[in-house]
Amino acid sequence: MNPVHLLEELSNACGLPGDEGEVRAILRRALTPHVDEIFTDSIGNLICRKGSGPVRLMLDAHMDEVGLVVAGYDAGGLLRFKESGGIDARVLPGRAVLVGRAKLPGVIGLEAVHLTDEDDRGRVVPAHRLRIDIGARSREEAEAVAPPGTPVYFATRFSPAGGRLVRGKAFDDRIGCVALAEALLDADYANLTLLAAFTVQEEIGLRGAQVAAYNLEPHLALAIDGTTAGDVPGIEPPQTCSHIGQGPAISLMDGTIITHERVRDHLVALAERHGIPHQFRRLTTAGTDAGAIFLQRAGVPACTFSVPCRYIHSPASLASLDDLEHTVRLIGLMARSLDEGEFRP
Amino acid sequence: MNETLRRLTAVYGPSGRESAVAAAVSELIGPYVEAVRSDALGNLIAGPAAIAPEARPLMLSAHLDQGGLVVTEVGQDGRLRFSVIGGLSAVGLPSLRVASARGANGVVGVDEGVDAKDLAPSKMFIDLGVAGREATAGLADIGDVFCLTGELAEVGETLVGPALDNRAGCAVLIEVARRLAAEPHSDRQAVQFVFSVQGAVAPRGVRTAAYALEPGWALAVDVTAAGGSRNRSPVELGKGPAIRVKDASYVAPGPVRQRLEAAARKAEVVTQTEVLPPGEGQNEAAGAELARAGVLAGMVGLPARHLGTASEMVHRSDLDAAVRLLLAVIDPVA
Numbered sequence: 001m002n003p004v005h006l007l008e009e010l011s012n013a014c015g016l017p018g019d020e021g022e023v024r025a026i027l028r029r030a031l032t033p034h035v036d037e038i039f040t041d042s043i044g045n046l047i048c049r050k051g052s053g054p055v056r057l058m059l060d061a062h063m064d065e066v067g068l069v070v071a072g073y074d075a076g077g078l079l080r081f082k083e084s085g086g087i088d089a090r091v092l093p094g095r096a097v098l099v100g101r102a103k104l105p106g107v108i109g110l111e112a113v114h115l116t117d118e119d120d121r122g123r124v125v126p127a128h129r130l131r132i133d134i135g136a137r138s139r140e141e142a143e144a145v146a147p148p149g150t151p152v153y154f155a156t157r158f159s160p161a162g163g164r165l166v167r168g169k170a171f172d173d174r175i176g177c178v179a180l181a182e183a184l185l186d187a188d189y190a191n192l193t194l195l196a197a198f199t200v201q202e203e204i205g206l207r208g209a210q211v212a213a214y215n216l217e218p219h220l221a222l223a224i225d226g227t228t229a230g231d232v233p234g235i236e237p238p239q240t241c242s243h244i245g246q247g248p249a250i251s252l253m254d255g256t257i258i259t260h261e262r263v264r265d266h267l268v269a270l271a272e273r274h275g276i277p278h279q280f281r282r283l284t285t286a287g288t289d290a291g292a293i294f295l296q297r298a299g300v301p302a303c304t305f306s307v308p309c310r311y312i313h314s315p316a317s318l319a320s321l322d323d324l325e326h327t328v329r330l331i332g333l334m335a336r337s338l339d340e341g342e343f344r345p
Numbered sequence: 346m347n348e349t350l351r352r353l354t355a356v357y358g359p360s361g362r363e364s365a366v367a368a369a370v371s372e373l374i375g376p377y378v379e380a381v382r383s384d385a386l387g388n389l390i391a392g393p394a395a396i397a398p399e400a401r402p403l404m405l406s407a408h409l410d411q412g413g414l415v416v417t418e419v420g421q422d423g424r425l426r427f428s429v430i431g432g433l434s435a436v437g438l439p440s441l442r443v444a445s446a447r448g449a450n451g452v453v454g455v456d457e458g459v460d461a462k463d464l465a466p467s468k469m470f471i472d473l474g475v476a477g478r479e480a481t482a483g484l485a486d487i488g489d490v491f492c493l494t495g496e497l498a499e500v501g502e503t504l505v506g507p508a509l510d511n512r513a514g515c516a517v518l519i520e521v522a523r524r525l526a527a528e529p530h531s532d533r534q535a536v537q538f539v540f541s542v543q544g545a546v547a548p549r550g551v552r553t554a555a556y557a558l559e560p561g562w563a564l565a566v567d568v569t570a571a572g573g574s575r576n577r578s579p580v581e582l583g584k585g586p587a588i589r590v591k592d593a594s595y596v597a598p599g600p601v602r603q604r605l606e607a608a609a610r611k612a613e614v615v616t617q618t619e620v621l622p623p624g625e626g627q628n629e630a631a632g633a634e635l636a637r638a639g640v641l642a643g644m645v646g647l648p649a650r651h652l653g654t655a656s657e658m659v660h661r662s663d664l665d666a667a668v669r670l671l672l673a674v675i676d677p678v679a
Contacts, residue, residue, distance in 0.1 A: 238417035238426050252415055252488050253430065258361030258543055260386075264488075280487045282417045284428040299386035299553030345385070 001030055001185060003328075004166070004321065007178045008158040011168035014098065016084045016151040017201045020044060020063040027063070027177060027198055034185055035196075041215060045208045046198040050184055053191035055338055055345070058218035058300075059183060059331065060209055060289045061176030061225070062202030065169065066313050068097070068132070068152035073143055077136030078109065081127070081152060085203030089127045091314040096155040099134055099146050105155065106134040154315035164321045165244070171309040171317040172226030173202070175324055179224045179307065183331040189339035202289055206256065209289035213296040220263065220301050220345040222334060223290040224327060226319070227251075227281055227306035238282035242308040244320050247277030248327040251304040253284045256291020260301040266343050267303060270333040276326050281306060301345050305330065346516050346664055349373060350504060351497045353512035357446055359413025359490045360430050360543045363387055365446075366409045366515075370540050374519050377526035378538065384557060388550045391522065392537035401561030402535035403675065404640075405521065406551050406629055407514030408544020408567065411507070412653065413490040414443060414453075414471065423477045424470035425451070425485055431545030432510065433493070434653030436464050441655050443471060443491035449484045451491060493655040502583065502661055509657040513647050513664060514566040515540055520668045525675065536675060541629065548594075548632025555636035562604075562641045564674065565629035566667060568659065569619060569646030580617050580648050583660040586667040587619040587646035592626030595634065601643035604674060612673035614666045619646055645670060 006026075015023040024046050032038055037049040046063070066085030073079060079099070095108045109131050132152060136142035158168035168174075180196045187194045195216050199208035213221065231243040242249035250267055251259050271278040281304075294302040307327050310318040337343045352373070358366030367389040371381045379394040389409065396402055412431030419425055429435065438453045445451075454472040455464065471491055473484055497506035504513075518538050525536065537558050542550035544567070555563055569587050572578040580587045588605050590597045609616045630642035645667055650658040 238428075252417075253361065253428070257549075258430070258546065261362055261364075280417075282487070284415065284417065284430075294386065295549060295552050297553065298557040299384060299388070299550070301385055 001181065003178050003182055003324065006030060006181060007166065007175060008168070010174035010177055011158040011170055014103070014151070014153040015063055015065060016067040016069070016153070017064040017204045019151055020200050023063040024198065027181065031181060031184060041211060043208050043211045044200040045212045047212065047216070048184055048196040050187045050194045051189050051192050053189060053193055055191055056193045056195060056216065056218045057335055057338055058213065058216055058221040058293065059180050059194070059196045060199060060212070060221060060223040060293060061180045062173045062199045062208065062289060063177060064200055064203050066203050067154065070146050070148055070150040070152060072148070073139040074131060075139055077138050077142040078131035078133055079142055079146060081132055083127060086313055088313065090124050092127060092130055093125055095315055097132060098153045098155050099132065100150045104134050104145060106132045106152070109133045156316045161318055165318055166321060167316055167318050169315055169317065171319050172312040175226050175307045175309065175319055176224040179324060179327045179331065182328040183335070186332050187335065189335055191339045191341070192335060194335065199289055206287060206289050206292035209292040210296065213293040213300060217297060218300055220338065221290065221293045222331060223288045223293065223302065223304040224331065225288045225304055225306040226309040226312055226317070228312050229308035229310045232310065241283045242279055242281050242306070244308050244310060244318065245322060246279040246308070247323055248305040248330050249279050249281040249308050251281045251288065251306070254287050254291065255285050256287035257294055257302065259290065259303040260294070263301050263303040266337065267305065267330060267334060270337060271330055274333060276329055278326070278330065346520050347499070347504065349516045349519055350512060353515055354497045354506045354508045357444070357492055358410055359492050360410040360545045362446065362490060363409040363542050367540060370409065370515055370519065374522050374538065377522040384554065386550050386553055387542045388554045389540040390537060390554065390558070393535050396535045400535050402537045402558060404537050404539055404555060404558055404560035404563040404633065405518055405671065406539040406541050406554065406563065406565045406633070407518050408511045408542070408550070408629060409515065409540045410543055410545045411492060411510065412545050413492045416471070416485060416487050416489045418487060419478055419481050419485065420470070421478050423473065423475045423481050424454070425473065426470055427466060427491070429466050430490065432653050435466050437654040438469060439464070442494050444494045445485060445489045445491045447489070449473060449489070495655040500658070503658050504661060505656050505658045507655040507657065509649060509659050510568040510652055511544065513568055513649070513659050517566050517647065517664055517667050521671050524668065524672055530676065533676060544629055548627065548629045551629040551632040552636060555633035555640055559637060560633070560640055563630065563633035564671070565633070565644045567629060567644060567646060568649040568652060568657070570652050571648035571650050574650045580619055580646070582648045582650060582658065583662055584617050584648070585615040586663060586670055587617040587648060589628055589630070589644035589646055590618055590620045592621040592628060593624050594627040594631040597643055598641055601641050605643060605645070605670070608673035608677065609670055611677060612669045614670045616670070
């Protein structure tokens, strides 16, 4: 299994919160030959098990991406929409999108420049004033091909971006899914039950992870996400949050969890011992599945570390394959450390 | 309780790094309970060594942690940039003294040219008194958490110092444990004391503790903002513990109010009733309430002023009254 090919397939696949089937199918096909058990749980999480040792290690990455949902129609056949997950309205005007499972091409219409006045050109157009144009000529025609609730995805296709960089949509968190898949392939631990949970509905409230963690009852959990890298000119740390090329960004704290101190310290120690580049995620806002996992049942020690991605929650992100590789290595080191009894949850 | 509080407010313990406070509480409460243990998240649980599954204990909880400042960047200039953990008041931070787990001492500074009305943590820094990033090596790094420092002082009938949120709640529970141990009753209901983690941020540790202990009732003891400085609040210092009726996360069930009010009458404790404005407030009871098949949960509030600063203020009579109230809840027949 080539991780770049898997990332390409997953990045191009479409799956909004609650509608992750296409992503799940790709992962199921890729992983079934390599795991001891694979199943979809009641809410749609894809769960893979490798090994049956006494220590239960849960790895988590979410399958859903942010996108739009058709919410209404204008008389002329333009679609009104709502966001599913957090999207900055500034990234929307003029975007090419794909509408529905049929992936009908559409455009988020931007008022022609010669019709705007000076003042309007500087302002952010709120999402409720934007429209998706699929070329329908009437409300009835639009509704027939894109009924209310139809998902709308960014139309970005995956591509290399020079050096070790790749570009595509939904790196948050398809890149985390690839990290988990790679970790499963490498897995061979006598004392662990390795449980990889590819979760649903993270972007709208960490929902799938609650169900997965409650069911799986892990002793320890690592959530692998894509986090924002703001390492561009004009932004200074800590606002940069994380930097491309500096390795997995280990979370100190976000809006949903203060990561488990012992787990976090051990991750850093392992990275340092083995010369793996790593950094701390500098922002303390937003949330990841770890925030849902650690409060399940009687509590689970949990930590998140993330692949830095520029421009997450926008049509196209940039990430480094080196950062992905180092993230996979760090997962493996933590798993081995647990397996050998060096770290006890 | 003064000495307990003096000791507890001097211990470092921000949200997520409560082990030192847990150890101090463990030492203080140890003589009065059968067993003390820690759970997966670091909650400290103190009580009987074994409880019959159908016994459904009374859980009394107080969060261990205090607010802190987590370092997110060490500037080239040696200034430590930070984010706030918990309820520390941004406008109250400048010029406060802070210290980290590894013993670095600093003062909260403000970037040049910042207007008073624009004060925000992003425009502040921790000043270690050094020049340049190299000088900070070994002193401080990203991920370190600094806490407010200061000695507990007696100011009239009040106690003033940092971290009274929620070492005051912890002290109340330790005192309750001491009084229960001094007068044992063979048919007293089982009481489990939980000193929970991350409560200064949200009801987190208390939730998993309630799952594990399966209490029938859960009462959280925590400070609550009183009027008299900056805040408008009908709750006042020195007028007794506050029974939380409603906040943005919680509505007190009828049986909880009745049990607390009956206990107050029995113990001749005057209480205050606390109803927060729409959309405001959270409390640990809400964390316990939805555990498993549900728990009757309530909050006993200790009125406090100047919360989120190094000089939080509580009234000694409110703490004593809270102890007597809880004892009357546990032993309703005098």
